[in-house]
Amino acid sequence: MPDIRLQNLRKDYGAVNVIENLNLDMADGEFTVLVGPSGCGKSTTLRMIAGLESVTGGQIMIGDRDVSRLEPKERDLAMVFQDYALYPHMNVAKNMSFALRLARMNKADIETRVKEVAATLDLTAYLDRKPAELSGGQRQRVAMGRALVRDAGTFLFDEPLSNLDAKLRGQMRAELALMSQRIKKNMIYVTHDQVEAMTLGDKIVVMKFGEIMQAGTPEELYRNPSNKFVAGFIGSPTMNFLTAELVEEGGTLSAKGDGFAIPLPDARKSSLQVHKDRQIHLGIRPSSFAEGPGGLKMPVILSEYIGAQSVLISELGGERVAIEVNTVVPIRAGEAREFTVQGDEVHLFDPKTEAAL
Amino acid sequence: MSIASTNRMTPYLFLAPAGLVLAFALFYPICYMIYASFLDWNPSQRIGEAEFVGLRNYFKLFGDDAFRESMGVTLKFAAVVVTIEMFLGVGLALLLDRNIRGMSVLRTLFILPMMIAPIVVGLMWRYMYHPTVGIFNKTLKSWGFDGIPWLSDGSWAFASVVIADVWQWTPFIFILSLAALQSLPASAIEASKIDGASDWQQIIYIKLPLMLPVLIVTLLLRLIDSFKVLEVILVMTNGGPGLSTEILSLRINRTASEFRELGEAAAMSNLLLIVLLILTFTMFIYNKAQDARAARLRAVEEEA
Ligand SMILES: Nc1ncnc2c1ncn2[C@@H]1O[C@H](COP(=O)(O)OP(=O)(O)OP(=O)(O)O)[C@@H](O)[C@H]1O
Ligand SMILES: [Mg+2]
Numbered sequence: 001m002p003d004i005r006l007q008n009l010r011k012d013y014g015a016v017n018v019i020e021n022l023n024l025d026m027a028d029g030e031f032t033v034l035v036g037p038s039g040c041g042k043s044t045t046l047r048m049i050a051g052l053e054s055v056t057g058g059q060i061m062i063g064d065r066d067v068s069r070l071e072p073k074e075r076d077l078a079m080v081f082q083d084y085a086l087y088p089h090m091n092v093a094k095n096m097s098f099a100l101r102l103a104r105m106n107k108a109d110i111e112t113r114v115k116e117v118a119a120t121l122d123l124t125a126y127l128d129r130k131p132a133e134l135s136g137g138q139r140q141r142v143a144m145g146r147a148l149v150r151d152a153g154t155f156l157f158d159e160p161l162s163n164l165d166a167k168l169r170g171q172m173r174a175e176l177a178l179m180s181q182r183i184k185k186n187m188i189y190v191t192h193d194q195v196e197a198m199t200l201g202d203k204i205v206v207m208k209f210g211e212i213m214q215a216g217t218p219e220e221l222y223r224n225p226s227n228k229f230v231a232g233f234i235g236s237p238t239m240n241f242l243t244a245e246l247v248e249e250g251g252t253l254s255a256k257g258d259g260f261a262i263p264l265p266d267a268r269k270s271s272l273q274v275h276k277d278r279q280i281h282l283g284i285r286p287s288s289f290a291e292g293p294g295g296l297k298m299p300v301i302l303s304e305y306i307g308a309q310s311v312l313i314s315e316l317g318g319e320r321v322a323i324e325v326n327t328v329v330p331i332r333a334g335e336a337r338e339f340t341v342q343g344d345e346v347h348l349f350d351p352k353t354e355a356a357l
Numbered sequence: 358m359s360i361a362s363t364n365r366m367t368p369y370l371f372l373a374p375a376g377l378v379l380a381f382a383l384f385y386p387i388c389y390m391i392y393a394s395f396l397d398w399n400p401s402q403r404i405g406e407a408e409f410v411g412l413r414n415y416f417k418l419f420g421d422d423a424f425r426e427s428m429g430v431t432l433k434f435a436a437v438v439v440t441i442e443m444f445l446g447v448g449l450a451l452l453l454d455r456n457i458r459g460m461s462v463l464r465t466l467f468i469l470p471m472m473i474a475p476i477v478v479g480l481m482w483r484y485m486y487h488p489t490v491g492i493f494n495k496t497l498k499s500w501g502f503d504g505i506p507w508l509s510d511g512s513w514a515f516a517s518v519v520i521a522d523v524w525q526w527t528p529f530i531f532i533l534s535l536a537a538l539q540s541l542p543a544s545a546i547e548a549s550k551i552d553g554a555s556d557w558q559q560i561i562y563i564k565l566p567l568m569l570p571v572l573i574v575t576l577l578l579r580l581i582d583s584f585k586v587l588e589v590i591l592v593m594t595n596g597g598p599g600l601s602t603e604i605l606s607l608r609i610n611r612t613a614s615e616f617r618e619l620g621e622a623a624a625m626s627n628l629l630l631i632v633l634l635i636l637t638f639t640m641f642i643y644n645k646a647q648d649a650r651a652a653r654l655r656a657v658e659e660e661a
Contacts, residue, residue, distance in 0.1 A: 085544035
């Protein structure tokens with residue numbers, strides 16, 4: 001399967017510019033996840049790749065073919081729509097087999113293929129139903145099945161699991177992950193759910209207002225977010241942000257705020273030198289706090305016990321912060337506890353540009 | 358009366374006035390006409406003076422070649438016009454269902470013929486079909502062809518009235534189909550594009566099936582209407598030449614006013630009514646069948 005490249009992609013709806021200048025490379029067989037807040041242009045991007053939305057400017061290359069002006073059917077792709085888009089007059093089996101029937105695949109093969117996919121999606125009992133006679137989650141699975149029966153080069157998914165209950169979603173996520181390992185096709189997947197993004201994606205693309213904030217592997221994005229937006233978007237519970245000042249005391253650079261000072265590793269000293277004595281934003285993941293003596297004394301305002309973990313809501317430098325700790329017994333609210341933060345686990349951002357320092 | 362039964366009666370109480378009006382407005386004329394069809398009734402008589410002749414009017418009709426021919430013309434006319442109009446109307450709708458500038462003006466222009474009074478349409482076409490000064494023959498002659506006997510030859514006359522009716526009523530099917538087309542789920546059509554359907558396949562497999570309920574109702578409405586055309590043909594050919602364009606409503610009109618046989622005219626009207634009832638009933642059955650299907654599937658679901 002060929003790789004997909006978006007070059008200087010632009011989309012206007014009349015006078016409204018939705019996507020300005022999008023550049024993205026997707027390697028052959030890569031599972032790419034587009035995430036971002038509602039209205040940031042994920043569906044629009046996907047629909048341009050599909051050929052359902054015209055391209056205002058730039059190119060979409062699949063392999064070395066410029067497909068930006070081609071009809072959807074000439075692009076060799078399958079798609080799961082955000083609003084299912086099932087054929088209301090066809091039953092589930094007919095919905096799923098439509099593309100295969102158009103491609104004049106032989107009847108017996110179609111039936112085996114549809115049965116196979118229906119079984120993995122738990123739809124076998126509903127093959128004779130029409131879409132109107134299914135629940136939202138069942139419809140969504142049919143939409144998924146309609147794409148999965150096909151042997152297309154590229155699969156596009158627009159929030160395909162958004163309407164499923166937690167258990168089914170987990171099950172389907174695993175099913176998708178297995179499938180993507182097995183068939184190695186180009187997959188482009190849009191989601192709101194960052195757990196889906198982290199678990200499924202070979203590459204995650206974080207978007208905001210029609211622009212790519214950062215693209216990289218889940219690990220890269222989690223460990224080295226290139227700006228405050230990505231840092232806040234990736235990871236759950238979300239990263240805590242505090243205001244601090246960079247000060248040098250006794251040869252060590254540290255981030256000093258209201259009631260705390262976190263020494264930073266010497267390795268970062270030279271690159272941070274220019275920002276010395278300036279205000280910065282400090283990002284600390286809830287899991288970067290470690291309980292231990294000699295740390296910051298922090299009050300536990302609220303304790304959310306999840307089982308093996310607890311999320312504590314506390315206060316630091318006048319801001320609410322979330323702390324994730326391993327627990328066996330629940331921690332009661334009202335106590336004060338001591339937490340340390342390692343200097344190499346904090347993220348620093350420029351308060352103006354929000355870029356990582 | 359107990360409170361429970363009063364409560365049950367309440368809705369009917371509210372419905373009663375409307376029901377009465379309906380019964381009077383609908384059933385009185387029909388009963389009157391059915392009763393009249395059993396009479397040997399001359400327009401100069403009051404209905405009470407007419408002689409009761411039982412089913413004689415009906416027997417007479419079945420033995421009447423002119424009536425049978427007229428019935429044949431009506432069926433042929435309805436079948437031909439509605440078929441042509443459906444193809445043209447739906448075809449045009451499929452063709453013009455796109456967002457090009459000026460399309461809305463074009464769409465409005467298309468429905469103009471429907472707004473013209475039938476008498477005027479008849480007159481207009483009669484002038485256009487005129488053997489010497491009509492636009493068609495003048496044009497043909499200026500190109501060096503012979504004129505066509507539009508309204509004076511039996512088969513041409515039938516074709517001419519068909520053309521006029523198609524001109525007037527295709528827009529009706531066009532606007533209903535267009536409305537149906539524009540209310541189709543856009544995403545289903547997009548999905549079919551992704552699934553590899555060509556424009557033609559989109560029409561055959563997605564658009565037409567989804568438009569079908571509207572198309573069937575449109576078809577029946579048009580069919581019922583085409584059985585009742587009168588003015589246009591009256592003005593254009595008055596049923597001639599011979600009986601070639603004498604559709605049933607025209608014959609009913611003539612039987613009543615020219616032959617002065619009100620009873621026979623009523624019998625004919627009743628037969629026409631029966632044909633229309635059969636058509637309407639078909640529509641009803643179709644709706645019922647749809648409902649029944651939905652209900653059956655619901656039942657299956659509840660069992661499961
Ligand atoms: N047909 C249209 N005309 C004008 N603006 C549009 C149109 N379609 C989408 N937009 C705008 O484009 C932007 C991007 O929309 P898009 O559907 O791509 O968002 P999204 O990222 O998929 O959001 P969500 O997560 O809610 O699905 C939105 O601000 C939306 O208002
Ligand atoms: Mg969307």
